[in-house]
Amino acid sequence: MRSSSVIALALSLTLPGCGFAWRALKRNLDAPAERSVAHKIVEPRRPEARLAALWVGHATVLLQLDDRFVLTDPLFAHTLAQASPRLVEPGFDPEHLPPLAAVVVSHMHFDHLSFGSLDAIEQLTPIVLVPPGVRANMPRYDFEIRELETWTSYEHEGLRVTAVPVQHVGGRYGLDAAFETRAFTGYVFEYHGLSVYFGGDTAYVPSAFQATRARFPDLSLALLPICPDTPRDFMQYTHVSPRQALDAFSLLGAKQMLPIHFDTYINSDDALGACPKELRTRMQARGLTEEQVPILTIGEQRVLIAR
């Protein structure tokens, strides 16, 4: 594994702006063994919940909206691109997944689009929604792969999923980002009066959050990334900081925010725990409570709106 990490990450240095990649390489080589999750949930259906979220890790969240389940950016892999080891095992095993109404993929970076993980859920979902340009970079599966342009929706049996604007970079292999200039998105799920925003990966773009709020003025929940934060001069183009995530939460006008995309892999200069720590500091400064912004541990499920 270690020699393979060296090769893969050394190859990644051909990509632009990867000065910090050497540091990430060293940190990945020194990464501790994957930590296990105690008392994993095996029955995710919560009869008492209208809205519940189970954080599997990174950007993978199993959402229960009344009687429907949706899954975001499914990632159950133990290494990313055969290079970066997972720090904490997936907080939920895919064999315990209920039937899914839909799965969304925000973009095709290795930490958001995992072909092996899609294999694991292939028979559980009728459809996987992706941004434009991604389908031509995915293998065939039994489920439908449908590309959603910004502000267009998929609707089925009362569930509506709408692609909403974010700022990130497309592509999967580095150089193809130059071609895949639209291959990233966020989503809003709507069902039975509930609405949930999923930011995938995004930089801080107030106009995008404001436009989303204008169309979805009553968001119940916002799933927002809070990491990677540093090196900021590199990350600012594509990732919100913890402070900016709270700003985005405010601009979106959601009632609750669930922070995601932290402490699962090493892909930045951030120390383990630094992003949630910074988030807590900023929450305190703004008078936000853990009721409004619950910070889950990997594998934890929270009922956000009870019946």
Place this chain on the structure above:
Amino acid sequence: MSVRKLGIIATLLARSAFGAPSASAEAVSLTPAPKPRLMSAAAAVGVWSAAQLIPSPLLVTGKEHVGGGLRWQLTPLLYSFGIAERPLRSFLISPIARHSGSIELHVSPEWACCAPSKQSSWLVRAGLRLYLPLLEHGEKLSWSLGSSYYRAVGGGGMAADLGIFTFNGVLGLNVTVSPWLTRREVVTTFMIRLF
């Protein structure tokens, strides 16, 4: 109006418009992140094309000789039966299109030592190669089987090859057997393939 004044006005507007928490000590910023600096599509094509000029090192083995060499590969046409969309690709081929299951027409200039004469150190192979996925649709592991025709100064002939690939197909090992190619009967290539 100064930047500072604009900032204060923007902050006040943001607070009133977006309902920042009353106990807020921090204002909501309305300054957007800069746009990512991406290489232009033309430049990316140039880099990808140039990457195909990176040769793969090879090892020539025979009864009485061992030597080295280099091999390049161009892929004028590939049909992917493993990809969800756009099965026909040419020259710039994303790894998943190739390694999820495909058949390609390839052209491979090759230089190797140990040939009977200096002129015949160079040859060109052209052939068909089938790729089949083994793990994670070929991203983790795939294998290939191919046949080709080679043309050198001294003449031409047929060859067969077998390969195995990993790391999204960037790295692989390919063994080419050309029974009638004197002093170059078996060529093992450490494949480096960037699209």
